[in-house]
Amino acid sequence: MPTESVKHPLFARGYAWLAKKEDKAGNADNRRELLAGLKGSVVEVGAGIGSNFEHYPATVTEVVAVEPEPYLRQRAEAAAASAPVPVRVVDGLADALPLEDASVDAGVASLVLCSVPDQETALAELHRAIRPGGELRFFEHVASNRKSRSRMQRVLDKTFYPHLAGGCHLTRDTRAAIEDAGFVVQRSRRFPFPSGKFGLPHILGSARRP
Numbered sequence: 001m002p003t004e005s006v007k008h009p010l011f012a013r014g015y016a017w018l019a020k021k022e023d024k025a026g027n028a029d030n031r032r033e034l035l036a037g038l039k040g041s042v043v044e045v046g047a048g049i050g051s052n053f054e055h056y057p058a059t060v061t062e063v064v065a066v067e068p069e070p071y072l073r074q075r076a077e078a079a080a081a082s083a084p085v086p087v088r089v090v091d092g093l094a095d096a097l098p099l100e101d102a103s104v105d106a107g108v109a110s111l112v113l114c115s116v117p118d119q120e121t122a123l124a125e126l127h128r129a130i131r132p133g134g135e136l137r138f139f140e141h142v143a144s145n146r147k148s149r150s151r152m153q154r155v156l157d158k159t160f161y162p163h164l165a166g167g168c169h170l171t172r173d174t175r176a177a178i179e180d181a182g183f184v185v186q187r188s189r190r191f192p193f194p195s196g197k198f199g200l201p202h203i204l205g206s207a208r209r210p
């Protein structure tokens, strides 16, 4: 699939604004937790405007940040210039990573496995690119387990929501998909973001490629 398949000029500008706002409202802490303790080479898929870059610890030697959407990629390139570790932003898709097999120590998926067209393919690609013993760090919003909310999410996913939100889906069971791809979840915490009754359920954690 060509990277031009991910071109969402309106969504991209809206998301760029929202990502900054949510980081100020506490998401920056989640990003820091996501990346804490990472070491070596990393591939980050669907990097958006590069909101994670400033939070990579100094033990990371290189980040290859894959971003197919042109406006977001340009914003990510600007963020890479002031990142505390070397970040190389590249055009590409999670579905066909421009990386050799077992070539990175870790993968990072943050708020992206909701948007890829096929989670199984994207996770198979991460599994291929991460070396045996390496880690997948994830921070993703997932399906609600409250009945009425999950019914509403299913309706939204089947109608206009993915078209409005750059391909995002609300009903994915991403933890199960990570395990089905062959990763072993080491830790995962589930919490609403924004906090409170109306927040979307998120999972944040780490899984290992055996």
Ligand SMILES: C[S@@+](CC[C@H](N)C(=O)[O-])C[C@H]1O[C@@H](n2cnc3c(N)ncnc32)[C@H](O)[C@@H]1O
Binding pocket: 006, 015, 019, 045, 046, 047, 048, 049, 050, 051, 052, 066, 067, 068, 069, 072, 092, 093, 094, 095, 109, 110, 111, 112, 115, 116, 117, 166, 167
């Ligand atoms: C909600 S944004 C999240 C951006 C960023 N990861 C963050 O944490 O803020 C979803 C991102 O996934 C990207 N994306 C969508 N489809 C993709 C695909 N097939 N491969 C890689 N990235 C994709 C979008 O361009 C966008 O940057």
